[in-house]
Amino acid sequence: MGDVASKGRTILFVSHNMQSVSDLCTRVAMLKHGVMDRAGNPDEVIDYYLRETSNDSEWYIRKEIEDKEIFIDKAFVTGGPDGKSSHDKSDNSILTIEYTVNRSKVDCVIAAQVVDVLGGIISTIIDIDADERAFRKLQGHYVTRLSLPTSLLNSGSYFVNISISDMKSHRYDYIEKACRFEVLLNSRTSIAVEGRKGGLLFVEKWRTEKILYND
Numbered sequence: 001m002g003d004v005a006s007k008g009r010t011i012l013f014v015s016h017n018m019q020s021v022s023d024l025c026t027r028v029a030m031l032k033h034g035v036m037d038r039a040g041n042p043d044e045v046i047d048y049y050l051r052e053t054s055n056d057s058e059w060y061i062r063k064e065i066e067d068k069e070i071f072i073d074k075a076f077v078t079g080g081p082d083g084k085s086s087h088d089k090s091d092n093s094i095l096t097i098e099y100t101v102n103r104s105k106v107d108c109v110i111a112a113q114v115v116d117v118l119g120g121i122i123s124t125i126i127d128i129d130a131d132e133r134a135f136r137k138l139q140g141h142y143v144t145r146l147s148l149p150t151s152l153l154n155s156g157s158y159f160v161n162i163s164i165s166d167m168k169s170h171r172y173d174y175i176e177k178a179c180r181f182e183v184l185l186n187s188r189t190s191i192a193v194e195g196r197k198g199g200l201l202f203v204e205k206w207r208t209e210k211i212l213y214n215d
Helices: 002-006 018-024 042-053
Strands: 028-032 035-040 059-061 070-078 086-088 094-101 109-116 121-126 140-147 156-165 171-184
Touching: 018 042, 028 042, 035 042, 070 156, 094 109, 094 156
Parallel strands: 070 171, 086 171
Antiparallel strands: 028 035, 059 070, 059 171, 070 094, 094 140, 109 121, 109 156, 156 171
16 A cells, blocks of 8 residues: 555545554544544544544443343453552453343353554453353353453553454454553553553563674
């Protein structure tokens, strides 16, 4: 796409992936209900889009009972120093998902996807087991909890997409940006990483040696 644009051609790129828009576009237009809402440079329009469409809630709570075989009732992240959604990198952050199974003997797999504010996928965590019987659920209400890779995340805001599907390809329920959480730098990782791209932050010991000496 970049090669074609460099030859003087205009390319119309339509996407909801803000990372791709930021990487590929030099001018961005946002449509709302089929009408031009904002146009300008990528950074300004993307920032406006995120403010307009972002779910700022730390919790997801379903307001109405769904006529589905399985549906998500509630989702939230805990483990921060305030007991809610702000997390020091040393915290053990826990995602809690509550869901309802409306009929007996349903096979289901839960997946949680951590994304950054631009919609870039940071990690996908899937509830898998070698024994398929572990996925079989009887009718009732369930709660599941899993650890999020908070210690590997750079500081900033993140969202969690949640889906419940069968063992094949059928999706029972999906909540985009179900809940939001913040990651803070702690003293162990308080290095100058602000403004750098990328959601993952690995702090390791580097070993450097000089292998070429100038006389």
